[in-house]
Amino acid sequence: MGQLQRWIYPAGLLCSVILNVVFVVLYVQMNSKWKPDWSKSAAKEAEAVAAVTCSGHGRAYSDGLVVDGSPVCECNTCFEGPDCSQFSPHCAADVESGDPLFLEPFWMQHAASSAVVIMGWHRMSYSYSDRSTISQELDKLIRKLHAHVGNANTTGRFIVFGAGSTQLLNAAVHALSPHNSSEPAKVVATIPYYPAYKSQTEFFDSVHFHFEGDASMYMNSSTSNTTSTFIEFVTSPNNPDGKLSKAVLRALMSKQYMIVPTTGLISLQFQLLQMTISCCLPFPSLLVMLEWALVKEKDVFEAMTTYMSRNTEGVSRDSQLRALKLLKVVMEGSGREIFEFSSKTMKDRWDQLNKTLSVSKHFSLQEITPQHCTFFQRVRTPSPAYAWLKCERREDKDCPAVIREAGIIGRNGTLYGSNSSYVRLSLIKTQDDFDVMLHHLNKLVTKEKQNVKNGINHTSSSYISL
Amino acid sequence: MGQLQRWIYPAGLLCSVILNVVFVVLYVQMNSKWKPDWSKSAAKEAEAVAAVTCSGHGRAYSDGLVVDGSPVCECNTCFEGPDCSQFSPHCAADVESGDPLFLEPFWMQHAASSAVVIMGWHRMSYSYSDRSTISQELDKLIRKLHAHVGNANTTGRFIVFGAGSTQLLNAAVHALSPHNSSEPAKVVATIPYYPAYKSQTEFFDSVHFHFEGDASMYMNSSTSNTTSTFIEFVTSPNNPDGKLSKAVLRALMSKQYMIVPTTGLISLQFQLLQMTISCCLPFPSLLVMLEWALVKEKDVFEAMTTYMSRNTEGVSRDSQLRALKLLKVVMEGSGREIFEFSSKTMKDRWDQLNKTLSVSKHFSLQEITPQHCTFFQRVRTPSPAYAWLKCERREDKDCPAVIREAGIIGRNGTLYGSNSSYVRLSLIKTQDDFDVMLHHLNKLVTKEKQNVKNGINHTSSSYISL
Numbered sequence: 001m002g003q004l005q006r007w008i009y010p011a012g013l014l015c016s017v018i019l020n021v022v023f024v025v026l027y028v029q030m031n032s033k034w035k036p037d038w039s040k041s042a043a044k045e046a047e048a049v050a051a052v053t054c055s056g057h058g059r060a061y062s063d064g065l066v067v068d069g070s071p072v073c074e075c076n077t078c079f080e081g082p083d084c085s086q087f088s089p090h091c092a093a094d095v096e097s098g099d100p101l102f103l104e105p106f107w108m109q110h111a112a113s114s115a116v117v118i119m120g121w122h123r124m125s126y127s128y129s130d131r132s133t134i135s136q137e138l139d140k141l142i143r144k145l146h147a148h149v150g151n152a153n154t155t156g157r158f159i160v161f162g163a164g165s166t167q168l169l170n171a172a173v174h175a176l177s178p179h180n181s182s183e184p185a186k187v188v189a190t191i192p193y194y195p196a197y198k199s200q201t202e203f204f205d206s207v208h209f210h211f212e213g214d215a216s217m218y219m220n221s222s223t224s225n226t227t228s229t230f231i232e233f234v235t236s237p238n239n240p241d242g243k244l245s246k247a248v249l250r251a252l253m254s255k256q257y258m259i260v261p262t263t264g265l266i267s268l269q270f271q272l273l274q275m276t277i278s279c280c281l282p283f284p285s286l287l288v289m290l291e292w293a294l295v296k297e298k299d300v301f302e303a304m305t306t307y308m309s310r311n312t313e314g315v316s317r318d319s320q321l322r323a324l325k326l327l328k329v330v331m332e333g334s335g336r337e338i339f340e341f342s343s344k345t346m347k348d349r350w351d352q353l354n355k356t357l358s359v360s361k362h363f364s365l366q367e368i369t370p371q372h373c374t375f376f377q378r379v380r381t382p383s384p385a386y387a388w389l390k391c392e393r394r395e396d397k398d399c400p401a402v403i404r405e406a407g408i409i410g411r412n413g414t415l416y417g418s419n420s421s422y423v424r425l426s427l428i429k430t431q432d433d434f435d436v437m438l439h440h441l442n443k444l445v446t447k448e449k450q451n452v453k454n455g456i457n458h459t460s461s462s463y464i465s466l
Numbered sequence: 467m468g469q470l471q472r473w474i475y476p477a478g479l480l481c482s483v484i485l486n487v488v489f490v491v492l493y494v495q496m497n498s499k500w501k502p503d504w505s506k507s508a509a510k511e512a513e514a515v516a517a518v519t520c521s522g523h524g525r526a527y528s529d530g531l532v533v534d535g536s537p538v539c540e541c542n543t544c545f546e547g548p549d550c551s552q553f554s555p556h557c558a559a560d561v562e563s564g565d566p567l568f569l570e571p572f573w574m575q576h577a578a579s580s581a582v583v584i585m586g587w588h589r590m591s592y593s594y595s596d597r598s599t600i601s602q603e604l605d606k607l608i609r610k611l612h613a614h615v616g617n618a619n620t621t622g623r624f625i626v627f628g629a630g631s632t633q634l635l636n637a638a639v640h641a642l643s644p645h646n647s648s649e650p651a652k653v654v655a656t657i658p659y660y661p662a663y664k665s666q667t668e669f670f671d672s673v674h675f676h677f678e679g680d681a682s683m684y685m686n687s688s689t690s691n692t693t694s695t696f697i698e699f700v701t702s703p704n705n706p707d708g709k710l711s712k713a714v715l716r717a718l719m720s721k722q723y724m725i726v727p728t729t730g731l732i733s734l735q736f737q738l739l740q741m742t743i744s745c746c747l748p749f750p751s752l753l754v755m756l757e758w759a760l761v762k763e764k765d766v767f768e769a770m771t772t773y774m775s776r777n778t779e780g781v782s783r784d785s786q787l788r789a790l791k792l793l794k795v796v797m798e799g800s801g802r803e804i805f806e807f808s809s810k811t812m813k814d815r816w817d818q819l820n821k822t823l824s825v826s827k828h829f830s831l832q833e834i835t836p837q838h839c840t841f842f843q844r845v846r847t848p849s850p851a852y853a854w855l856k857c858e859r860r861e862d863k864d865c866p867a868v869i870r871e872a873g874i875i876g877r878n879g880t881l882y883g884s885n886s887s888y889v890r891l892s893l894i895k896t897q898d899d900f901d902v903m904l905h906h907l908n909k910l911v912t913k914e915k916q917n918v919k920n921g922i923n924h925t926s927s928s929y930i931s932l
Contacts, residue, residue, distance in 0.1 A: 009475030016482035023489035030493075036502055038516070038577035039509035042791075043502045046583035050504070061589060062582070063601050063787045074595045099591040107586030111504040114587075116528070117512035118788055120573030120580025120795070123527060124754050125565040126630075129540045135529050163629065163778040164592075170777070179671075196776075203776045205645075207671050288590050289782055310662075310669045311636070312629040316755055316782035321529045322584055325508075329586070 039117050050111065057432055058084035059104070076432040092407045093437035095426045098239075098385070100288060102349075102428045106341045113332060116325040123317035133305070133314025134161055138324045142292055145327060148335050150374045157294040158301035160308065161315040165291045166196050168304075169233075170204055171311070172293065175303035176231050177208035184208050188215040189233040192240055192388070192416035197233045214417060240416055240424040241366045242384030287326055289319040339375065346383035349427045349434050353387055356438060360445045361452075364390045387425040399423045407440040505583050516577065523898055524550035525570070542898040558873045559903035561892040564705075564851070566754060568815075568894045572807045579798060582791040589783035599771070599780025600627055604790045608758055611793060614801050616840045623760040624767035626774065627781040631757045632662050634770075635699075636670055637777070638759065641769030642697050643674035650674050654681040655699040658706055658854070658882035663699045680883060706882055706890040707832045708850030753792055755785040805841065812849035815893045815900050819853055822904060826911045827918075830856045853891040854879075865889045873906040 036043055045062065049071045052060035057079035060071035075084035078091035107114050127133055138161075143154040162168030177185040184207060189197045191214050201211040212218070215232050236244050295301040308314050330338050357363050368382035389410065391399035400412045400423050413422025427434060502509055511528065515537045518526035523545035526537035541550035544557035573580050593599055604627070609620040628634030643651040650673060655663045657680050667677040678684070681698050702710050761767040774780050796804050823829050834848035855876065857865035866878045866889050879888025893900060 009479055013475055013479045013482060016479055016486060019486050020482055020489070023486060023493065027489065027492065027496075030496055034506075034510055036506070036509045037513060039512055039581050039583075040500075040502070041578050042581040042583045043505035043509045044500055046505055046585060047503055050585055059587070062585070063589075063603050063783075063790050064595075065603065097592060099593075101590050104587045104590055107590075110586055112507050114585070115505050115508040116584050117505075117508045118582050118584060118784075119512060119516055119528070120576055120792060121525070121570045122788075123529075124567050124570055124573075126563060126754070127565075129530075137529050137531065163782055166776065167778045200776050203772070204670070205673050207673050288592070289784055306669070310632065310666050312633045312778060316629055316785040317529075318584075318755055318784040318788050319782040322588075322784050324529050326586060 042117060046115070053083075055079075055083045055085040057087075076430045078436050079432060090407075091436070092404070092409050093433060093440055094409045095429060095433055095437050096409050096411050098426055098428060100428050101430045101433070102345050103338075103342065104430065106338060107326075107329075110329050113329045114326055116322050118318055118321060122321065126313050133309055134159070135317075135320040135324060138320050138327070141324060141327050141331070145331060146294075148331060149339075152294055154294060157296055158298065160293045160295055160301060160304045161320065162291050162293065162308065163289070163312060163315050163319065166200060167308070167311065168291055168293050169196060170200055171304045171307040172300075173201060173209050173231055174204075174206065174307050175300050176229075177206070178229050179208055181208075181229065183228060184210040185229040185231050186210060186212040186218065187231045187233070188212050188218055189235075189417070190215045190238075192238070192413065192418040192422070193233060194235055194239045195411075195415040198417065237384065240386045240411075240422075241388035242368050242382065242386065243366070244371070287323050290315055290323040343376075343380070343383055346385070346427065347381060350383050350387075351381075352438060353427070353441070356441050356445055357389075360448055362391065362393055362396065362448055363441075363444075364392055366390075385426070385428045387427060389423045389425055391421050391423075397421060403444075406444045408437050508583060512581070519549075521545075521549045521551040523553075542896050544902050545898060556873075557902070558870070558875050559899060559906055560875045561895060561899055561903050562875050562877050564892055564894060566894045567896045567899070568811050569804075569808065570896065572804055573792075573795075576795050579795045580792055582788050584784055584787060588787065592779050599775055600625070601783075601786040601790060604786050604793070607790060607793050607797070611797060612760075614797065615805075618760055620760060623762055624764065626759045626761055626767060626770045627786065628757050628759065628774065629755070629778060629781050629785065632666060633774070633777065634757055634759050635662060636666055637770045637773040638766075639667060639675050639697055640670075640672065640773050641766050642695075643672070644695050645674055647674075647695065649694060650676040651695040651697050652676060652678040652684065653697045653699070654678050654684055655701075655883070656681045658704070658879065658884040658888070659699060660701055660705045661877075661881040664883065703850065706852045706877075706888075707854040708834050708848065708852065709832070710837070753789050756781055756789040809842075809846070809849055812851070812893065813847060816849050816853075817847075818904060819893070819907070822907050822911055823855075826914055828857065828859055828862065828914050829907075829910075830858055851892070851894050853893055855889045855891055857887050857889075863887060869910075872910045874903055 049060050049062050049064075052071050052073060054060065054073035054075065058073045058075035060073055062071075064074055065072040073082065073084050075081070077094045078088050080086045080088060128135060130136060139159050142159055146152045146154050160168065160171070162171060173185070173187060187197070187201045187209050188211075198211050198213075201209060209231065218230060238244075293304065295304060354365060357365055366384075366388040368384055370379050370381050372378070373380045389399065389403070391397075391402055396402045397420060399421050400410055403410055403423055408425065410423035410425045412420055413424070414420050416422070416424065425437065515526050515528050515530075518537050518539060520526060520539035520541065524539040524541035526539055528537075530540055531538040539548065539550050541547070543560045544554050546552045546554060594601060596602060605625050608625055612618045612620050626634065626637070628637060639651075639653060653663070653667045653675050654677075664677050664679075667675060675697065684696060704710075759770065761770065820831060823831055832850075832854040834850055836845050836847050838844070839846045855865065855869070857863075857868055862868045863886060865887050866876055869876055869889055874891065876889035876891045878886055879890070880886050882888070882890065891903065
């Protein structure tokens with residue numbers, strides 16, 4: 001016992017000192033770890049917002065409404081409640097707009113690498129240090145991206161940024177129109193075309209260009225009448241129908257948006273390379289905040305750059321910084337992840353939609369042939385961004401109204417220069433938007449099958465009960 | 467000695483145990499502190515960039531060049547070297563542009579509150595949840611700011627955002643021009659006017675409006691010819707000369723940019739309320755990435771909103787988020803700090819400039835009378851954004867060339883509809899830009915004094931040796 005008492009203190013002290021040493025090591029380790037200083041408050045705020053999961057049917061934003069100190073959920077269409085958990089089965093699917101929300105989960109999975117901290121004093125000049133309005137680091141990264149994807153050779157090409165394709169499109173039309181001619185350039189596109197071609201060209205009512213509608217109307221005159229300048233919008237894959245379009249006025253082809261001014265000799269070849277839904281780049285807009293154009297001719301590049309400066313002093317510096325960060329994520333690792341994610345998501349949606357409508361005689365989808373994809377080095381089945389739905393029955397002339405009655409909000413074919421037997425359905429919104437649309441389409445087709453079974457072939461006043 | 471040995475272990479153990487308890491408390495405390503999760507990498511990256519101080523004569527940016535893993539300094543004009551520490555005394559001061567870089571130190575002092583983390587999935591829609599392209603939180607904050615400053619009553623007014631004043635100005639001209647008239651609206655301004663009024667209106671060459679130059683040319687015709695629509699740009703305080711301008715075509719007055727279309731009856735009163743250098747808001751642009759307009763008429767607001775959507779799908783969501791954050795800082799505490807900072811900085815610069823040029827007979831500055839300021843509730847001495855320098859001597863007709871020779875790059879008066887005996891010098895760039903300009907001006911005036919002393923009164927081929 002005496003022996004034990006003699007050793008109890010030294011042994012206890014030894015253990016305690018060992019523990020001291022462990023604590024010191026831990027403490028030093030913890031203190032040597034990087035801790036945020038001035039960025040802490042912003043980081044904490046953002047993480048608090050991101051922690052609001054909204055049941056997976058919505059999301060909170062840093063600039064959204066705050067109630068009692070908590071960020072409020074912004075729910076997907078047809079979901080309600082403080083945490084977006086309540087589904088409204090009678091609600092209409094809104095698949096009208098081209099918001100590329102299907103990419104949201106991808107960026108959420110890459111929260112760490114895709115976040116960016118903007119300092120209060122970030123880029124307070126109207127220009128970068130080289131006096132341009134274009135971030136040279138972003139320019140370099142975009143060239144790398146094209147080389148990686150293999151969809152464009154950027155050597156000798158100039159890059160112009162726009163705050164979205166709409167700004168770039170008008171800048172291009174402005175730059176390509178002759179400014180010393182009494183006759184405005186004729187802006188044309190093949191039906192069905194992206195509505196902005198018409199609406200924007202007409203809205204900006206310049207003395208130098210005028211929207212003239214369907215390109216095919218000028219197929220003959222374009223060869224005989226060389227005094228007119230034609231600017232043809234070519235979108236390939238086309239919006240809305242996903243077809244690989246070609247310029248009808250000249251046999252020039254691009255995988256992307258292309259504007260070909262045909263004035264006498266072939267003097268200009270202009271490309272607006274915008275990321276599109278295709279086998280290689282399966283999304284309509286890689287970035288929602290910035291688009292770019294690859295321009296061949298220096299004078300067109302300069303004219304477009306002047307347009308951007310006069311219009312908005314170039315693209316927002318904040319968006320350029322964010323774009324730089326997001327494109328770095330795109331190029332991370334093998335640089336295939338976002339393409340595989342997008343491709344898979346869009347292919348799944350397209351397959352499900354096709355399966356649903358394959359049994360219908362009342363509704364049809366556009367046919368898209370599989371293409372060989374350089375990037376994935378294989379032939380890939382279609383995965384378009386939009387469904388170009390046709391109401392096949394004569395009595396369903398107002399197709400948007402027919403599908404609206406079935407609980408689906410699409411975009412009228414007339415906006416695309418086509419007619420109202422067509423509707424464009426957006427497949428690139430959230431999974432919820434797609435699922436609700438499919439749910440309503442399934443009910444529509446089921447009703448059709450039942451009617452066929454019952455021998456009813458007339459137009460039902462309501463396809464489905466909402 | 468035996469007594470001491472008997473107590474050494476228990477005492478040691480006690481100390482060690484106490485130390486362990488302290489460590490446990492520290493450990494628990496440290497672990498309970500908030501630590502960044504996914505935002506850590508972005509925060510670390512930004513802090514590393516901000517830590518590059520560039521000797522106070524430059525700054526590194528998150529989207530700037532990176533060499534060997536280190537962000538590269540972007541130096542102020544006339545400073546060089548990897549850390550911007552080398553001053554080039556023979557270098558010309560560049561005070562041409564209106565970059566509001568004088569606010570950089572303010573935002574650096576408020577690094578924590580002005581930083582913002584943008585998540586990868588931030589606002590991937592083309593619209594906010596209310597389907598607009600305007601952040602309602604930002605709209606609300608701007609109204610609060612105006613109420614706080616007391617420079618505008620926003621009740622019943624609509625707010626339109628633009629990616630800078632240039633976009634807003636053209637949107638306003640577009641919205642105010644008649645679209646059903648064969649005659650384009652006449653866009654006018656009083657000389658000297660902000661160059662964009664002319665350059666932008668001419669550049670966007672619409673069929674609906676045309677730049678017609680000096681407003682005073684139409685003072686008579688505007689009263690007799692009521693069939694024409696006039697759109698008058700009024701900037702008050704005016705850019706470049708800081709004068710409190712009034713509309714010459716109609717006696718309507720605003721403290722800010724104002725566009726008054728004068729078509730027959732007084733039907734529209736339109737205000738583009740842009741933050742300007744005045745006693746109350748002593749800066750040209752509070753935010754470099756976003757401007758806003760307060761609009762009285764609903765139809766003008768809708769037309770401007772349509773313009774913004776067609777043009778750029780509204781203002782970048784990233785910029786709106788950042789603007790929200792920065793305006794929150796502006797409103798922090800008493801909400802006076804930024805105004806006091808700006809007011810003091812600009813007043814100091816103006817006083818120094820005046821002192822330097824007060825002894826010169828060759829150069830003069832505009833005269834600005836002190837104004838009563840509602841915000842500060844006192845009469846304040848002038849603190850304009852720009853110096854409107856005049857070369858007084860007949861032989862110095864090309865004033866920009868004269869001061870260029872002296873090592874100062876200003877903007878030619880001809881761009882403002884005036885003549886080349888005037889130059890605009892920007893006072894709102896960095897302290898370095900201002901100091902270098904003042905340094906060269908001092909040399910210029912010293913040379914003038916020496917010449918007077920020596921009885922030389924002819925034009926020197928070079929005012930100062932660079």
